[in-house]
Amino acid sequence: MPVLPNSKDSNDQVAKGLSEATQQMKDAAGNIKAKPEHHQAHPGPVMGQDIGEPASKEGLKKRDEELNEK
Structure with a gap:
């Protein structure tokens, strides 16, 4: 059977690969927080x-009367 790496070891390797700025943006659950940018x-x-x-007031009133007649 293949030997699977320990989850703790794989998490450590992933954490080492991240930059310090990225690690500072992580919350308690390990998700990266969104910035305003x-x-x-x-x-x-x-x-x-x-x-x-723009249409004149007289033109608008005339059109209004025409539409309301029917």
């Missing part, structure tokens, strides 16, 4: 769309 998006430049000129 992990939650910041980089969406890129905003491209504005041409939405046209």
Whole structure:
């Protein structure tokens, strides 16, 4: 039968491979904690769309009356 490494030995080897900064970010369960940088998006430049000129109040009232007649 193959000899399986002891889980304690494998955990020690993994811990040795991690940098000090990574080990400081670990919580009690051994999970790496998220930093604020992990939650910041980089969406890129905003491209504005041409939405046209705003409608006048008179034009909006006229359209409102037309739509409400039916």
